[in-house]
Amino acid sequence: GDDEAARAAAARQATLTKPPGSLGRLEEIAIFLARWQGRAQPVLERVEILVFAGSHGVAARGVSAFPAEVTQQMVANFAAGGAAINQLAGVAGARLSVIPLDVERPTGDFTCGPAMSETAFIHSVRAGFEAVRADADLVCLGEMGIANTTAAAALAAALFGGAGEGWVGRGTGVDDAGLTRKADVVNAALAFHGGALADPLAALRLVGGRELAAMFGAALAARRLRIPLLIDGFVCTAAVAPLARLAGHGLAHALAGHVSAEAAHRRLLEELGLAPLVDLGMRLGEGSGAAVAVLLLRAALACHNGMATFAQAGVAGG
Amino acid sequence: GDDEAARAAAARQATLTKPPGSLGRLEEIAIFLARWQGRAQPVLERVEILVFAGSHGVAARGVSAFPAEVTQQMVANFAAGGAAINQLAGVAGARLSVIPLDVERPTGDFTCGPAMSETAFIHSVRAGFEAVRADADLVCLGEMGIANTTAAAALAAALFGGAGEGWVGRGTGVDDAGLTRKADVVNAALAFHGGALADPLAALRLVGGRELAAMFGAALAARRLRIPLLIDGFVCTAAVAPLARLAGHGLAHALAGHVSAEAAHRRLLEELGLAPLVDLGMRLGEGSGAAVAVLLLRAALACHNGMATFAQAGVAGG
Numbered sequence: 304g305d306d307e308a309a310r311a312a313a314a315r316q317a318t319l320t321k322p323p324g325s326l327g328r329l330e331e332i333a334i335f336l337a338r339w340q341g342r343a344q345p346v347l348e349r350v351e352i353l354v355f356a357g358s359h360g361v362a363a364r365g366v367s368a369f370p371a372e373v374t375q376q377m378v379a380n381f382a383a384g385g386a387a388i389n390q391l392a393g394v395a396g397a398r399l400s401v402i403p404l405d406v407e408r409p410t411g412d413f414t415c416g417p418a419m420s421e422t423a424f425i426h427s428v429r430a431g432f433e434a435v436r437a438d439a440d441l442v443c444l445g446e447m448g449i450a451n452t453t454a455a456a457a458l459a460a461a462l463f464g465g466a467g468e469g470w471v472g473r474g475t476g477v478d479d480a481g482l483t484r485k486a487d488v489v490n491a492a493l494a495f496h497g498g499a500l501a502d503p504l505a506a507l508r509l510v511g512g513r514e515l516a517a518m519f520g521a522a523l524a525a526r527r528l529r530i531p532l533l534i535d536g537f538v539c540t541a542a543v544a545p546l547a548r549l550a551g552h553g554l555a556h557a558l559a560g561h562v563s564a565e566a567a568h569r570r571l572l573e574e575l576g577l578a579p580l581v582d583l584g585m586r587l588g589e590g591s592g593a594a595v596a597v598l599l600l601r602a603a604l605a606c607h608n609g610m611a612t613f614a615q616a617g618v619a620g621g
Numbered sequence: 622g623d624d625e626a627a628r629a630a631a632a633r634q635a636t637l638t639k640p641p642g643s644l645g646r647l648e649e650i651a652i653f654l655a656r657w658q659g660r661a662q663p664v665l666e667r668v669e670i671l672v673f674a675g676s677h678g679v680a681a682r683g684v685s686a687f688p689a690e691v692t693q694q695m696v697a698n699f700a701a702g703g704a705a706i707n708q709l710a711g712v713a714g715a716r717l718s719v720i721p722l723d724v725e726r727p728t729g730d731f732t733c734g735p736a737m738s739e740t741a742f743i744h745s746v747r748a749g750f751e752a753v754r755a756d757a758d759l760v761c762l763g764e765m766g767i768a769n770t771t772a773a774a775a776l777a778a779a780l781f782g783g784a785g786e787g788w789v790g791r792g793t794g795v796d797d798a799g800l801t802r803k804a805d806v807v808n809a810a811l812a813f814h815g816g817a818l819a820d821p822l823a824a825l826r827l828v829g830g831r832e833l834a835a836m837f838g839a840a841l842a843a844r845r846l847r848i849p850l851l852i853d854g855f856v857c858t859a860a861v862a863p864l865a866r867l868a869g870h871g872l873a874h875a876l877a878g879h880v881s882a883e884a885a886h887r888r889l890l891e892e893l894g895l896a897p898l899v900d901l902g903m904r905l906g907e908g909s910g911a912a913v914a915v916l917l918l919r920a921a922l923a924c925h926n927g928m929a930t931f932a933q934a935g936v937a938g939g
């Protein structure tokens with residue numbers, strides 16, 4: 304990040320017609336965006352929402368409330384403009400790109416083999432990396448993939464420890480039996496892959512999924528291009544978490560858009576030291592929480608860039 | 622509220638292409654707006670932000686970090702478009718009206734007399750009542766008034782009990798000595814007015830202020846006109862709280878836009894059973910928290926009104 308731009312943004316905040324600090328996190332957001340856009344007055348003209356879709360071998364193990372074919376059906380719904388993320392992207396003034404990753408070909412069942420081959424993994428990471436445009440002012444990540452909260456739970460367990468029970472949740476709405484099956488699948492994966500999961504990248508390949516690998520690639524590209532990143536829910540957070548495990552400040556360019564209702568998301572955000580902007584009990588994925596958070600970023604920049612200073616307005620300071 | 626419209630909105634939510642409940646509070650918001658707009662597909666075409674400004678006799682007691690003349694200076698800043706609320710109203714697509722209430726004439730020092738005469742009180746309530754247009758889709762309340770967190774603390778103590786220490790906060794940024802002075806002022810007011818404060822309307826007149834009385838009047842008008850209401854921070858919440866004390870469901874048409882950093886706001890919201898939509902550490906007033914929350918209401922309605930149904934999209938249900 305650009306320390307000088309961040310300092311200039313903080314200095315500007317101190318001159319605006321409000322008690323210091325009274326806009327709370329809106330002030331922090333403006334300074335954060337200044338740091339990662341490298342300018343004291345950041346803009347949100349080109350906001351990109353990238354939604355990656357993938358299919359999962361473990362869907363066959365009854366870990367989702369919805370049938371596996373819903374992934375492809377929802378990709379069609381995105382294209383037709385009918386999904387929640389289409390509406391939210393519109394409100395947020397963002398461009399939505401949906402990138403299906405071999406959705407007709409599920410990953411391997413990771414309880415008894417790797418989710419992806421090296422080739423499939425690299426292909427997915429690259430697809431995410433290349434989806435980030437260099438001229439974006441902000442990149443928001445999202446996903447669609449029936450059964451992918453199970454993959455995310457397995458990845459989180461691999462990265463941060465603990466058994467499956469501590470990382471699984473109800474996803475799209477499984478019942479108690481489904482929840483138990485999810486925990487069993489995660490525990491089976493942890494037992495099968497064992498020590499190989501100690502490497503964060505290997506964990507992403509072995510128990511992740513194509514759309515998770517792609518989100519990781521996109522987060523990496525945003526960092527290289529110095530573009531601020533807005534992450535979404537549990538699956539998205541798990542997917543980018545290897546960046547933080549590989550390097551201490553690997554996610555310094557990221558804000559957590561929201562905390563979802565998926566049980567382990569709050570724990571995962573805490574592990575990463577990320578404080579969510581929104582807490583509305585959402586648990587849809589698709590980048591929906593990130594898209595809602597874009598609205599708060601717009602509010603932050605409207606104040607930061609548009610307010611009068613004490614001197615301009617002739618208002619007495621405190 | 623309109624139960625039938627709320628039921629129709631809930632039924633519509635169940636058909637949209639997402640797992641049931643997965644949009645969390647965005648679903649509740651859509652149903653709430655349906656109930657109070659009396660239509661299954663609510664709209665936010667005419668969003669009104671009403672900011673009332675008033676001056677306070679107790680400002681002379683050193684209860685604010687800013688001099689009393691800032692109230693009038695900020696009214697000029699609102700008119701010139703330089704304040705935070707001007708920018709936030711723009712982002713929220715709302716019309717901002719600023720209504721100064723005799724700002725050149727402070728209320729009485731309520732530690733040793735009534736803040737307002739009966740005449741001044743009725744005048745202020747009426748000004749708020751008449752500021753609400755019958756054709757509004759949503760009314761947001763805000764305020765400006767140096768020293769008004771002290772008035773709000775006194776009012777909250779009168780309505781919900783407890784000593785000044787439990788209701789005062791740092792407002793625009795007072796130091797420890799200022800905080801002690803605020804508590805002393807509230808306790809002096811409680812002692813001086815005594816049993817007269819048991820009547821919620823009398824409490825609003827005796828220890829409130831003109832802008833608080835006006836927000837109360839506007840909240841009452843919104844209820845009579847069946848217009849949903851979005852309330853702002855600590856001062857605004859205290860101002861409308863008498864409605865809930867006068868009638869059990871007196872604030873059923875209101876959503877809490879945010880919880881502010883002012884210490885007692887969370888407690889006050891809990892007393893009223895209101896769950897804030899946003900928690901960003903804001904503490905500016907001006908309707909700023911409500912304006913940010915408008916963005917979430919827009920997100921909720923974009924999904925509610927714009928999403929495809931399972932049948933339309935050909936997506937399999939759970």
